[in-house]
Amino acid sequence: MPTTTPAAPSIPGTRRPASQAPGAPRPPRASARAAIGIAALAAIGPATWGTTYVTTTELLPADRPLLAAALRALPAGLILLALTRRLPRGDWWWKATVLGMLNFGAFFPLLFFGAYHLPGGVASTVSAVTPLLVAGFGAGVLKIRPTRRTLTAGLVGVAGVALLVLRGNAEVDPAGIAAMLAATVLMALAVVLSKRWGRPEGVSLLALTGWQLTVGGLALAPVALLGEGLPDHLTGANIAGYTYLGVIGTAVAYALWFHGIERLPASSVSFLGLTNPVVATLAGLLFLGQTLTAWQIGGLALVIGSVALGQNLRRSPRRRTPRTP
Template sequence: MTAVPVAGRAPLSPLGLAFLVVASTGWGLNFPIMKFLLTEWPPLSSRGLCGVVGALGLALVALARGQTLRVPDGMWLRLALVSTLSIGGWVASMGLALIWLRASEAAVLGISIPVWVALVAWPVLGERVSLPRALALAVALAGIAALIGGGGIDASVGKLPGILFALAGALCVGLGTVLTKFFKLAMPPLSLAAWQLAIGCVPIAIAGVLIEQPQLAALSQFGWASMIYMTLIQFCLCYVCWFAALERLPAATASIGTLLVPVVGVLAAAAMLREPLSASDIAALVVTFAAVAVALRT
C-alpha cells in the first residue's frame, strides 16, 4: 500500500468544507446534550445504543438509495481497525470523560485531534504541514489552552480520569482519520458510515447493557429527545458528513476544521447548561475561530 499523493496547493473543495462545518457544528452541540443525558442514563449504554440504532438507520437509507452494503474482499480487517479507532474509541472515551468533566471541558480537551493527525499524516500520507498552517494550528491550540484555563479545569486527581479519557478519544480519532485516508476504504459513503458505526458501537452497547443495566423508565421527555439527537444528528448526519469531507479534503485540513467543535461546544454548554463563560473564554474562542479560518485558507 502506497501513500496518497501530497495535496500540495490544490484548491479546497467548497462542498467538502460545507460537510466539515455541518459535522463540527453537530458534534459541538452534542457535548452539552451528552452531559445532560448522563443525569438519566449511563454513558456506554446511551452512546453505544444510539450508535447501533444510527447504523441500522443508515443501512436502511443506503439500501433505499440502491447502495450495496457488501464489504469488498480483503477490506474487513482495515474497516474493523479504522472503525474501532475512529468510532469505538471516541464514543467510549468521551462518554466516560463526561463523568468527571463539564461539557465545555470535554469539548476542549477532546479536540487535540489536529495534533495527532499532523504528527501521523506526514509520514503515512505524505501531507507536509506548511509553515502558515503550522502557525495557524499553533495559534488555535493556544486558544484552546486559554479556554482550558479560563474554563477552570483543575489539574486535580478528581478530574484526571476525565482528562485522560478525553485525550485518549482524540488520539483514537486522529489515528483513525489518517488510516481512513491511507486505506482508501472503497465503499459508498452511506454504507461505509453504517458499517463503521456498527463495528464501533456494537461492542460498546453490549458492554453498557451488561455492566450498566440501563432502564428505559429513567428517561424523561428531554432524555428521549437527547437520545434522538444523538442518533439522528450526531451519529447519522455528522458521521456521513465527516466521511464525505474526508473524501474531498486533506486529512490535516479536515482535522483542523474540527477545532470548531470546542467553539460550538463551549458556547452551547454556556447556553444550555449555564456553564460559566468569561470574557477570556470569549476572546479565546475568537482566536481559535480565526486560526481555523486561516488554516483552512493555507
C-alpha cells in the same frame, strides 16, 4: 502482477504526496469555491458534536457512558445498513472493523466518560490537539511532513480553545483527562487511515458510515448491557437526547465528516474539528446561562483564525485514476 500507481500530486498544506489505496475512487477536482462548500458541510459534523456535552449532562441518564455510546452508534448504523443494503467485501471487512472501532467502538465510550467526568471546556481543550496529532500521524502513515503553517495553526488553535473554554475554577479529573486524550488520539488516527484507504469503488459514503457505526455499536452493546445495564425507566428527555445524538449527532454528522475527509487534505479537515469547542461554548451560553469574558472572546478569535490558517483551498491538479488488472 502488481500494478504501478502514478504518483499523486502534492496535497495543499503538505510537502510530500499522500498515499491512497490502489483502485480507490479518486475524488473529483474541486475549485476553491467548491472546496469551501465541502469544508462548510464537513464542519457541521464537529459543530454538532459540540452539543454532545450539554446533551449528555442535561438529557441523558447519569453515569452510563457505555450505554450512551452504544445507543448512539448501533441504531444509526443499522438504519444506514438497511437504507444502503451494502456489506463490505474483501479487505474492507477488516478495514471497516478497524475504522469502526477507532471512530466509534473505542472512541465513543472514552468520549462519554470524559463528558461525564470533566467540564465541557476541559474536554474541548484536550480534543483541540487533534490537528497536531493528525500532522504527526500523517508524517508516519501518509509520508507527509507538516508545514510550518500547519503546526503554527495547530498551536494557535490549542491556545484559542484554552482561552475560550477554560475557567479558573475548572475541576480536573485525571481519569477524565486520560480518557479524552485517548479518544483524541484515536480520532486523529482514524482521520489519517480514512485518508489512506479512501473508499471502495461503487460504495456510498452512507454505506461506509453504516459499516463503521454497526461495527462500533455491536462491540459496545454487550459491554454496556453487562457493565451498566438499562435504566429503570427512560424519560422523554432521555429518549430525545439519545435520538438527537444518534440521528443528527452521529448518522448525519459523520456522513458529512467522512465526505470532508475524502475530499479535503487531512490537515485541513482536522482543523474543522475546532468548531466543536466553539459550539460547546455557545451551547453553554444558550442553555446553561453562561457568559463570555474578554479572554474568552479573544480565544474565540484565535480559534476562528486557526481554522482559517489551517485551510488551503487552492485548486489542485487533476489526478489520473490508476488502472487495475
